[in-house]
Amino acid sequence: xxxxxxxxxxxxxxxxxxxxxxxxxxxxxxxxxxxxxxxxxxxxxxxxxxxxxxxxxxxxxxxxxxxxxxxxxxxxxxxxxxxxxxxxxxxxxxxxxxxxxxxxxxxxxxxxxxxxxxxxxxxxxxxxxxxxxxxxxxxxxxxxxxxxxxxxxxxxxxxxxxxxxxxxxxxxxxxxxxxxxxxxxxxxxxxxxxxxxxxxxxxx
Amino acid sequence: xxxxxxxxxxxxxxxxxxxxxxxxxxxxxxxxxxxxxxxxxxxxxxxxxxxxxxxxxxxxxxxxxxxxxxxxxxxxxxxxxxxxxxxxxxxxxxxxxxxxxxxxxxxxxxxxxxxxxxxxxxxxxxxxxxxxxxxxxxxxxxxxxxxxxxxxxxxxxxxxxxxxxxxxxxxxxxxxxxxxxxxxxxxxxxxxxxxxxxxxxxxxxxxxxxxxxxxxxxxxxxxxxxxxxxxxxxxxxxxxxxxxxxxxxxxxxxxxxxxxxxxxxxxxxxxxxxxxxxxxxxxxxxxxxxxxxxxxxxxxxxxxxxxxxxxxxxxxxxxxxxxxx
Numbered sequence: 318x319x320x321x322x323x324x325x326x327x328x329x330x331x332x333x334x335x336x337x338x339x340x341x342x343x344x345x346x347x348x349x350x351x352x353x354x355x356x357x358x359x360x361x362x363x364x365x366x367x368x369x370x371x372x373x374x375x376x377x378x379x380x381x382x383x384x385x386x387x388x389x390x391x392x393x394x395x396x397x398x399x400x401x402x403x404x405x406x407x408x409x410x411x412x413x414x415x416x417x418x419x420x421x422x423x424x425x426x427x428x429x430x431x432x433x434x435x436x437x438x439x440x441x442x443x444x445x446x447x448x449x450x451x452x453x454x455x456x457x458x459x460x461x462x463x464x465x466x467x468x469x470x471x472x473x474x475x476x477x478x479x480x481x482x483x484x485x486x487x488x489x490x491x492x493x494x495x496x497x498x499x500x501x502x503x504x505x506x507x508x509x510x511x512x513x514x515x516x517x518x519x520x521x
Numbered sequence: 522x523x524x525x526x527x528x529x530x531x532x533x534x535x536x537x538x539x540x541x542x543x544x545x546x547x548x549x550x551x552x553x554x555x556x557x558x559x560x561x562x563x564x565x566x567x568x569x570x571x572x573x574x575x576x577x578x579x580x581x582x583x584x585x586x587x588x589x590x591x592x593x594x595x596x597x598x599x600x601x602x603x604x605x606x607x608x609x610x611x612x613x614x615x616x617x618x619x620x621x622x623x624x625x626x627x628x629x630x631x632x633x634x635x636x637x638x639x640x641x642x643x644x645x646x647x648x649x650x651x652x653x654x655x656x657x658x659x660x661x662x663x664x665x666x667x668x669x670x671x672x673x674x675x676x677x678x679x680x681x682x683x684x685x686x687x688x689x690x691x692x693x694x695x696x697x698x699x700x701x702x703x704x705x706x707x708x709x710x711x712x713x714x715x716x717x718x719x720x721x722x723x724x725x726x727x728x729x730x731x732x733x734x735x736x737x738x739x740x741x742x743x744x745x746x747x748x749x750x751x752x753x754x755x756x757x758x759x760x761x762x763x764x765x766x767x768x769x770x771x772x773x774x775x776x777x778x779x780x781x782x783x784x785x786x787x788x789x790x791x792x793x794x795x796x797x798x799x800x801x802x803x804x805x806x807x808x809x810x811x812x813x814x815x816x817x818x819x820x821x822x823x824x825x826x827x828x829x830x831x832x833x834x835x836x837x838x839x840x841x842x843x844x845x846x
Contacts, residue, residue, distance in 0.1 A: 355594035369573045376571045390582040480566035501526045512562035
């Protein structure tokens with residue numbers, strides 16, 4: 318199944334140069350044309366440009382390297398298939414990819430929780446002797462992941478973009494096709510929830 | 522509340538610049554109690570950010586994506602190449618429809634046994650084209666396409682058993698028996714003039730063969746194209762020689778055994794000629810033993826030990842040796 322592309326983002330309202338993060342429409346379109354032909358050069362360039370980013374996004378959200386790897390290549394394969402079936406992203410390729418990655422991650426988590434095997438944080442654990450400081454850091458990571466995993470999808474999404482990927486508030490807004498103020502509100506609630514969940518983890 | 526969201530964003534930007542939480546909060550003494558936990562949470566969220574994937578992960582993902590892109594790219598031209606353009610299809614079907622009105626369906630029936638190069642062959646192909654055109658359902662159309670691909674393979678088998686020279690095109694599975702190339706049981710000859718795909722054609726790949734049959738009963742290949750992996754193509758009849766040979770041959774045999782082996786005799790002759798052309802005497806001997814059918818025991822002397830069972834069970838002569846499996 319293919320996810321529909323998010324509506325194209327209006328780039329003109331952005332107050333600063335976004336070419337680093339959000340491709341200009343013409344860039345996108347020349348790449349999308351190359352994608353429709355499955356030109357190996359274009360596919361390779363798109364892969365090189367976006368795969369690491371999608372991988373980090375997926376890994377941040379699910380904390381499982383193997384699954385993140387599968388999801389990242391799956392998202393690019395979906396882009397190829399969408400282009401072939403005549404429904405390529407019209408602009409903002411990165412937004413489309415991140416949006417699709419978010420859907421695929423949500424699906425993955427839903428399936429994972431419908432047949433739970435191990436807790437999210439367990440998959441990060443690597444038993445074996447290690448220095449106490451490293452052990453502490455790992456414990457902290459597990460606690461934060463565990464708290465993060467209890468947030469809503471939207472909250473996880475905004476935190477992954479803002480703090481996992483390091484996008485600015487404007488970049489995040491453009492990627493998720495929301496107004497900057499709406500993202501500020503979402504970020505506020507997400508951090509408040511994370512803090513609350515962290516408190517509860519500490520109490521356990 | 523809106524103010525607090527704005528201030529939080531300003532503080533986060535300060536945090537990005539490397540300032541610590543307490544020094545940022547000095548600017549907002551009244552809100553510091555509300556802001557402190559949020560900024561701490563932001564720091565935690567940043568701490569769990571992950572590094573870029575390693576080269577191995579990138580390489581694996583790249584291979585997967587490029588493989589998929591290649592499959593998608595190949596699927597497109599194959600479909601286009603084999604489909605007749607819409608306008609031509611319509612013109613084509615009008616001609617056929619007119620022919621049918623004039624001559625009735627007797628012509629179509631008569632044409633159904635025709636082979637490439639014969640007068641009625643174009644009627645046969647037109648009728649197939651018309652049936653495809655009228656098949657609106659995707660499943661029915663792919664069933665028909667498969668049926669017609671089988672028909673192409675049978676035509677080639679008949680042409681080579683009659684030793685006729687005709688231009689042909691058919692799809693099938695690439696195999697090798699005793700080092701000789703076959704496509705779905707049809708012996709093929711690859712020369713230096715043959716256009717081959719860039720990739721290595723592996724045994725078991727689905728391919729399209731363009732070429733012509735020759736008097737020796739071999740298809741001289743002008744062009745060999747790879748079809749995307751998993752494309753369903755006719756498997757054809759088994760190649761007889763490998764009955765007494767090892768695993769690879771038997772695997773082909775097993776595939777072929779599901780199909781009616783009506784052109785077996787033709788194949789034996791063909792393979793003989795093939796062997797002669799390449800001075801492969803052992804091949805030739807094996808073929809002779811095989812074509813005798815009951816001569817399996819003498820055949821086993823060529824293929825080493827452990828074949829006594831085969832010799833016993835293979836006494837059917839010319840049939841498929843299912844006991845091997």
